[in-house]
Amino acid sequence: MNLAKALCAAAGLFLLAQSVLAQDMPYREGSVWNVTFIKVKPGLFDTYMRDLAANRKKLMDQAKKDGLIVSEKMLTGDATGREDWDLMLMVEYKNWAAFDGLSDKFRVLAQKMVGSEDKQVQMMTKRTEVREIVGSKNFQEIIWK
Numbered sequence: 001m002n003l004a005k006a007l008c009a010a011a012g013l014f015l016l017a018q019s020v021l022a023q024d025m026p027y028r029e030g031s032v033w034n035v036t037f038i039k040v041k042p043g044l045f046d047t048y049m050r051d052l053a054a055n056r057k058k059l060m061d062q063a064k065k066d067g068l069i070v071s072e073k074m075l076t077g078d079a080t081g082r083e084d085w086d087l088m089l090m091v092e093y094k095n096w097a098a099f100d101g102l103s104d105k106f107r108v109l110a111q112k113m114v115g116s117e118d119k120q121v122q123m124m125t126k127r128t129e130v131r132e133i134v135g136s137k138n139f140q141e142i143i144w145k
Contacts, residue, residue, distance in 0.1 A: 025145075026145055027142040027143055027144055028142070028143050028145055029140055029142060029143075030140065030141035030142060030143045031070055031092050031093060031094060031095065031141050032092070032095060032096055032098065032138060032139070032140050032141070033090055033092050033093070033138065033140075034090070034091045034093070034138050035088060035089070035090050035136065035137050035138075035139060036088070036090075036133060036135075036136040037087075037088055037135050037136070038085055038086070038087040038088070038131050038132070038134065039083075039084065039085045039086060039087075039131065039132045039133075039134050040087055040130060040131045041129075041130050041131060041132075044130040044131070045076075045087075048087075048127070048130045048131050051123075051126070051130070052074075055113075055114060058113055059109065059110060059113045059114065060072045060091070062109060062112075062113055063106070063109060066105075066109065068098070068102065068105055068109070069091050069092060069093055069098075070092040070094055071091075071092045072089070072090060072091045073090040073092075074087065074088065074089055074090070075090070076088070083134070085134040085135075096140070
């Protein structure tokens with residue numbers, strides 16, 4: 001019985017110490033970003049951007065209105081080598097919880113905005129002719145206190 005009390009007390013002290021340490025952090029956690037790195041084939045940047053403007057922009061604008069995303073941004077720059085990306089697509093989410101059920105919500109939205117699954121596959125297949133996805137990562141923004 002004394003062992004159980006000692007373990008409970010130790011666990012309580014551990015949790016208290018963790019919360020005290022967390023309060024001393026010089027930053028707070030902010031929104032979560034999904035960042036996709038794209039390598040656009042030479043000479044096809046404007047073609048790809050026209051496709052994104054016609055399809056992705058509408059989808060992201062509606063996702064923002066529906067509260068699925070907070071914002072989106074795009075950055076472009078020179079690639080540093082043959083395998084490097086030259087376009088970064090960034091989508092901001094309120095927090096990690098925003099990802100719960102997100103695929104299903106976007107699937108429904110894409111059906112409304114783009115069309116049938118066949119039409120979506122055609123669009124994505126067409127995009128592979130002008131770009132390559134180098135990679136994608138999720139990041140959490142941290143903000144100085």
